[in-house]
Amino acid sequence: MSTESPRTSTAVQVGEFYELNTGPDVRNSAHYNEDIAPTRISERTWSTWNVAALWVGMAICVPTYTLGGVLTAYFGLSVSEALITILLANVVVLIPLTLNAYAGTKFGIPFPVLLRSSFGVLGSNIPCLIRALVACGWFGIQTLFGGVAIHILFSTLIPGWESLGGTGEVIGFFMFLVMNLFIVIKGSESIKILETLSAPLLLSVSIGLMMWAMPQVSMTELLAIPANRPEGASFWGYFFGGLTAMVGFWATLSLNIPDFSRYVKSQKDQIAGQIIGLPLTMLFFASLGVILTAASAGLVGETISDPVNLIGKIDSPFWVVIAMIMIIIATLSTNTAANIVSPTNDFQNIAPKKINQTRGVLLTGALGIVLMGWELLKKLGVIESDVSVEAMYTGWLLGYSSLLGPIAGIMIVDYFVIKRQFLNLPELYKTHGIYSGFNPAGLTAFGIPVALTLFAISTGYLNWFYQYGWFTGSILGGLVYWIAASKQAAPVTQGLAQGN
Numbered sequence: 001m002s003t004e005s006p007r008t009s010t011a012v013q014v015g016e017f018y019e020l021n022t023g024p025d026v027r028n029s030a031h032y033n034e035d036i037a038p039t040r041i042s043e044r045t046w047s048t049w050n051v052a053a054l055w056v057g058m059a060i061c062v063p064t065y066t067l068g069g070v071l072t073a074y075f076g077l078s079v080s081e082a083l084i085t086i087l088l089a090n091v092v093v094l095i096p097l098t099l100n101a102y103a104g105t106k107f108g109i110p111f112p113v114l115l116r117s118s119f120g121v122l123g124s125n126i127p128c129l130i131r132a133l134v135a136c137g138w139f140g141i142q143t144l145f146g147g148v149a150i151h152i153l154f155s156t157l158i159p160g161w162e163s164l165g166g167t168g169e170v171i172g173f174f175m176f177l178v179m180n181l182f183i184v185i186k187g188s189e190s191i192k193i194l195e196t197l198s199a200p201l202l203l204s205v206s207i208g209l210m211m212w213a214m215p216q217v218s219m220t221e222l223l224a225i226p227a228n229r230p231e232g233a234s235f236w237g238y239f240f241g242g243l244t245a246m247v248g249f250w251a252t253l254s255l256n257i258p259d260f261s262r263y264v265k266s267q268k269d270q271i272a273g274q275i276i277g278l279p280l281t282m283l284f285f286a287s288l289g290v291i292l293t294a295a296s297a298g299l300v301g302e303t304i305s306d307p308v309n310l311i312g313k314i315d316s317p318f319w320v321v322i323a324m325i326m327i328i329i330a331t332l333s334t335n336t337a338a339n340i341v342s343p344t345n346d347f348q349n350i351a352p353k354k355i356n357q358t359r360g361v362l363l364t365g366a367l368g369i370v371l372m373g374w375e376l377l378k379k380l381g382v383i384e385s386d387v388s389v390e391a392m393y394t395g396w397l398l399g400y401s402s403l404l405g406p407i408a409g410i411m412i413v414d415y416f417v418i419k420r421q422f423l424n425l426p427e428l429y430k431t432h433g434i435y436s437g438f439n440p441a442g443l444t445a446f447g448i449p450v451a452l453t454l455f456a457i458s459t460g461y462l463n464w465f466y467q468y469g470w471f472t473g474s475i476l477g478g479l480v481y482w483i484a485a486s487k488q489a490a491p492v493t494q495g496l497a498q499g500n
Helices: 048-059 067-074 079-092 094-107 111-119 125-157 166-185 188-216 219-223 235-249 251-256 267-277 279-300 307-312 317-350 357-371 373-379 389-418 440-459 463-467 469-486
Strands: 010-014 017-021
Touching: 017 094, 048 188, 048 267, 048 279, 048 317, 067 079, 067 235, 067 279, 079 094, 079 219, 079 235, 079 279, 094 111, 094 251, 094 267, 094 389, 111 125, 111 317, 111 389, 111 440, 125 166, 125 251, 125 307, 125 317, 125 357, 125 389, 125 440, 166 188, 166 317, 166 357, 166 373, 188 279, 188 317, 219 279, 235 251, 235 463, 235 469, 251 317, 251 389, 267 279, 279 307, 307 317, 317 357, 357 373, 389 440, 389 469, 440 463, 440 469, 463 469
Parallel strands: none
Antiparallel strands: 010 017
8 A cells, every 4th residue: 555645535445454545635624533543454453362351351340240139139030040131131232242343343443433424423423422421420430449449458558548438449549540541541552451461360360259259159049049029020021121231231332342343353353252252251250249249248247249348358468459459450451441442532523633532531531530529529528428339320221221222223224234334434534525414314213212212211101112222222223224314315325435
């Protein structure tokens, strides 16, 4: 490929990939910067192992640990039903994950740029900001967990630190926040290195914790615990409600997976890596949470469902330090990949010339602090509140999956059915191009399921539409988009990549 910069941008095909040969028409566009530009072929270095390690690093985290308890306490499932539901949900979510990763791998584009095809260059900001807000909330929650782990670590190592109480946890929160932001500002290679190195460590510690807890638990009795639902109630309603919530756990990543697949070597690598890394890791770590919670009474004298506080009660400073370091690494690997990369790109999409990657990362951090401000003030003793982080994110699982489901359906139909896996790469970045402005088909297909969801929440009618929100939303969103986009003029729906 010629190294001379062309006057007009072109998309050049190299094997199964496309690479953008950027000219002034794109480089000077208000909707382009180097951070959200298509990756060069030389930058696509992630192998199957790197993708699998990414998912191991993201799946092993405190919220995953508590999923079994969430399903048994809030969704009326037995322990065995809960674990089967978690496995099935993560097999189901592999479908949108692998499909939405295709365009990122082929064209090297991040999630917000891919959305420009179905929502328009300006319209893409609507689903982007919805996705970004959710990520900032999760970033704050995970940073709280990381801050508690740092506080327990320092309490073990530094005499008198424990007396700081909530203040020590707040200090830990900001220390952990800085660590997260630094890694993402350093770029994709730093995330790749973190995930690749942390995955085997996290699996080793998880296996060690499982071996530690197993002698204290009778698996036969644990799996025989009856479901927490009314006697005679149908299993299927509770099952599909729980399945929807568990799919919703990774509903965010099923959208912005192109943010990572744009760095992958091939489609085979992204598919194999996700299949290897996600379902079994989620099942194993959720099972660990169930077993450790059940064993906690015998291990430390009381039932504790939070792994950070459980490990903090181990009567061995050495193992507390080792375990806290691992929890910090686990939360760091989850938070950087799952909750910072996407909003960073999403915020850049608003004004790429004014918001680069560093500013996007800092904006994500600031919003995470704001969203967790009430919890931080509570830890400092400034305010009193009975609202728990666990209750908040449990409600989110169902709620935000209802909003994100339609986006997944629209993205899949747009790329595979309407565009037939071809995009006009330069036009995705132009102010006045075939994707410019707002795409009515995408906005309509998104608006109708959201309106039905809000109607169901506010009136109580069509409650099933909200209860199974990710499935109903994605199917309806994809169907409406297919009908609406098929009726639009060809330049809006057909943007073939230019090859040399």
